[in-house]
Amino acid sequence: MAYVNTDSTYYGANAREVRVTANGVPFDPQKFEYATVALVHDSTNRTIVLNRVVELKGKPTLVNPIPILSSDPRGTYYVLVIWYDKNANEMTRAKSSFIYLT
Numbered sequence: 001m002a003y004v005n006t007d008s009t010y011y012g013a014n015a016r017e018v019r020v021t022a023n024g025v026p027f028d029p030q031k032f033e034y035a036t037v038a039l040v041h042d043s044t045n046r047t048i049v050l051n052r053v054v055e056l057k058g059k060p061t062l063v064n065p066i067p068i069l070s071s072d073p074r075g076t077y078y079v080l081v082i083w084y085d086k087n088a089n090e091m092t093r094a095k096s097s098f099i100y101l102t
Contacts (some may be wrong), residue, residue: 001026004046005020018065019064020064020079037081042075050066076099
């Protein structure tokens with residue numbers, strides 16, 4: 001099953017990034033073209049940061065740092081990763097456990 005992990009659960013005011021590791025298995029990584037990595041505010045369902053990770057063909061695991069700013073709203077978030085094929089069709093998605101900007 002696809003999964004998303006983060007480097008921590010709590011991020012204080014001095015934190016500058018959320019380091020994300022995600023794996024799209026059991027889907028065939030030869031069919032992966034790119035993925036979007038989103039930091040989503042849980043209560044508003046608002047995406048704060050959206051990264052696009054390219055050149056994923058043959059790579060089951062991706063690592064991506066999501067920048068965070070001291071001005072970002074504090075609260076509960078999760079990371080959502082969606083993998084796409086070369087035709088921009090969604091192949092799979094995975095969501096992290098909750099993380100907290102404090």
